[in-house]
Amino acid sequence: MADLWAAGVGFLLLIVLMGLGLHVAFVMFALSIAGAAFYLGAPIVMEYGTQNWSSTNNFVLVAVPLFVLLGELLVRGGFTDRMYRSLSDWLAPLPGGLLHSNIGASALFAAVSGSSVATAATIGTVALPAFDKRGYDQRMVLGSIAAGATLGILIPPSINMIIYGAMTNTSVGRLYAAGVLPGLVLTALFMGVIVVACRLKPALAGPPEPSAPLADKLRRLVDLAPPLVVFGFVMGSIYAGWATPTESAALGIVVSLALCAGYGRLNLRMLHESFLSTLSITAMIMLIAAAAFYLNFVIGIMGIPTLLTAFVSSLQASPGQMILILLVFYLILGCFLDALAMVVGTIPIVFPLIVALKIDPVWFGIFLVIMAELALITPPVGMNLYVVQGIRKSGSITDVIVGVLPFLFMMLLLVLLIWIWPALALWLPTRAMG
Secondary structure, eight states: HHHHHHHHHHHHHHHHHHTTOHHHHHHHHHHHHHIIIIIOOHHHHHHHHHHHHHHHHGGGHHHHHHHHHHHHHHTTTTTTHHHHHHHHHHTTTTTTTTTHHHHHHHHHHHHHHOOOOHHHHHHHHGGGGTTTEEEOOOOHHHEEEEEEHHGGGGSSSSSHHHHHHHTOOOOOOHHHHHHHHHHHHHHHHHHHHHHHHHHOOGGGGOSSOOOHHHHHHHHHGGHHHHOOOOHHHHHHHHHHHHHOHHHHHHHHHHHHHHHHTTTTTOOOHHHHHHHHHHHHHHHHHHHHHHHHHHHHHHHHHHTHHHHHHHHHHTTTTOOOHHHHHHHHHHHTTTTTSSSHHHHHHHHHHHHHHHHHTTHHHHHHHHHHHHHHOOOOOOOOOHHHHHHHHHHHOOOOOOHHHHHHHHHHHHHHHHHHEEEEEEHHHHHHHHHHHH
8 A cells, every 4th residue: 555655646746747847758757767766676777778668669659750740741742721721612601611611621630640739730820811801709710720629639640549559558540440430529519519609699700701613612622632542541551451550651651742742842841841840749759658658667566556456446436437537637637737748647547447447448548538638728738729829929828718618618528428428439440440
């Protein structure tokens, strides 16, 4: 029991130090070394190099830089602007007008980027100029962009799912399949809340958008093809069993390079910028992952998962009670931690509880990703809020915070839906992979 209390104190320190703004990887590494030195002795501390190599030398993690590069190529290839314009042709006539284009474009870009922050930056840069002098409510515009971008880590491919899968030994392919239907449902919920809000208060959407000629709308449909083709190759190769997630990411890059060349956007400068951005983002992610894996190793050696399992068994808590507790826990935690930090920092403690209660790890992975999405738009630390505000460059961030509130409730509704109907997350991986 003393070890369990020590783990509790260590976890509290983890949350407090990350909440104070210290680098996530540094906090996890420092606490891991301190715990290993105090409870396990110098030999375990010296194991850091071996554990770092063995944990990060993982074929699944190779997919991280590949999917980052895939998103970079599509952004710098200029496909996002044309995709947004084509979606606007068909979604603008709905109640809410161009607000639906923000959600639709975010969902489509999420299907190839794997990152919510990248989705927020890309769609925000393309979308915000389209709303100038159109009379739309600024808060709804900003909220739809920030919330829509959270789809970047739910609709596959998702970097957060790769990290979760690697840390818990859960199939990334199943996680990807499990994220498709909840991602589509959340997209529909976001668009639904726009429709309801604009029906109740038409001034939110400004004047009706003029409809483009049908011939032009049909001609511009081809601009939706690049992201759909990439998504088809990436996810189709996984579901058909032809490729692992890592191999499918490499295939997606080959297809993206061909598309960039076909549109005349492939050149050395574009590749150089894509590689530099990919290197920077990947280094940050892998540093955090390495520290998280070592923390996981130290906690395992201390026997904390076994103690937690026995503790949960003594409480006789039901899976539903535990999920409710974790829902409140992650809502609070999301106010103070970055989404990725929240995921990697809590998995070593929380996942043994999930295993003890026999909760499906694939289902829990989707639950955890949705909670990470909430963290991205929960003040005061929600990253998407600051990304959108940074693109806007004027006004108060309060506008963004107020704007995301209706969408935040839709995300909580999705959590309720996947709890009532687990098949919403588990049907597709079961059908696709047995």
